[in-house]
Amino acid sequence: MEIAVIGAGAMGGAIAKRLVENGVSVLTYLEGRSAVTIERAKRAGMQPADLDAVAGAGLILSIVPPATAIAVAEQTAAAIRRRGLKTTFMDCNAISPQTMKQVAEIFGSDCGTVLDGSIIGGPPKAGQKGPKLYVCGDAGDSSAVLAEHGLQVRRIDGPIGAASALKMCYAGINKGVTGLGTAMLLAAIRSGADAALKRELQESLPDLDAKLASAIPDMYPKAYRWVAEMEEISEFLGEDDPAALIFKGMAGLYRKMAEDREHGGLLAEQLDKLNNGGR
Structure with a gap:
């Protein structure tokens, strides 16, 4: 299974590295990113791809600054629709439940499944468990693949917005x-x-x-x-x-x-x- 991580910052890059170390192929979208970010993605073992390729991943994680969460959701949903696919998109950003509901509305029902995620703790480090990834709205257990490949996942019962x-x-x-x-x-x-x-x-x-x-x-x-x-x-x-x-x-x-x-x-x-x- 391919997983895409949009956002190769300190947290996104470290989470991607943990997944790569545990055998996952991780795609990322780097257009317009700085040389520092591109180098971080390379060190993490992330594979640069265009947005349409990212949209074809089985699970997409958005780990970006909260101010850009909506823009990333809009770009990703548009790419998914261009490909005529359905996938699972997990917003892992520090956004309010109100903003999370906007993200879910952007994807609608024609793009697949939207999960509400939140990350608590610092980026994963060697020899440490790393942060906890809380998720809700995951009736299909799509986040299980993350737990199987080195991340701490905690499920929350509740509607979209509870993790946020x-x-x-x-x-x-x-x-x-x-x-x-x-x-x-x-x-x-x-x-x-x-x-x-x-x-x-x-x-x-x-x-x-x-x-x-x-x-x-x-x-x-x-x-x-x-x-x-x-x-x-x-x-x-x-x-x-x-x-x-x-x-x-x-x-x-x-x-x-x-x-x-x-x-x-x-x-x-x-x-x-x-x-x-x-x-």
């Missing part, structure tokens, strides 16, 4: 804490309370302090992708939930951190200095 809801809730807590810590540490730096705050965190909330010291630097290269993810969480919560405003603010914070990275990383440098004890 899980991702929104988990990411809202995990990345929300990172964003909250980033915002308040930067505020402490601006106001001269940074050393005192750091000491208090170490003394009264050591577990949180350790998490932030690790999670904040890890966030810098990913901040640009987290903007849309925070916006998806805000949409998931809905206008009637005051907490939706929190995640609109988080989107703005991560946008600021992405821009900081593009312009020399002054804020990141200040945060790193604080977390490294002023060194």
Whole structure:
């Protein structure tokens, strides 16, 4: 069975590599991608193919930034219709249940089966199990092939949107804490309370302090992708939930951190200095 992975980023490339290591032929679509991404796909053992060839795979995984999930679904559905085939498309992106339902509507009933997937955890690494791939809407057990070839798959009972809801809730807590810590540490730096705050965190909330010291630097290269993810969480919560405003603010914070990275990383440098004890 051929599996296609659209998205050869850090996560998509690592998942593809795990499948290849377990005997799967993995296609990918690389048109318009950077030289770094093309090289990553090559190292993972992915086979470049045009979109029509990708559409012929028995299972297609979409693992792309949330802002491009709809565009990828539209391109893939169009290719499937051109070929007159039916296949299984699993959206594994950090999107809201509302956006996931839009994805399902794009494919309709004439393209095959649409599965709602979400990935929790970091990219697979040698000697480690890797992330958990949650999936719902899989009455035909199409995801079983992934579990048979090296990935952790967990089924969720529920309609399309349940796996996406899980991702929104988990990411809202995990990345929300990172964003909250980033915002308040930067505020402490601006106001001269940074050393005192750091000491208090170490003394009264050591577990949180350790998490932030690790999670904040890890966030810098990913901040640009987290903007849309925070916006998806805000949409998931809905206008009637005051907490939706929190995640609109988080989107703005991560946008600021992405821009900081593009312009020399002054804020990141200040945060790193604080977390490294002023060194």
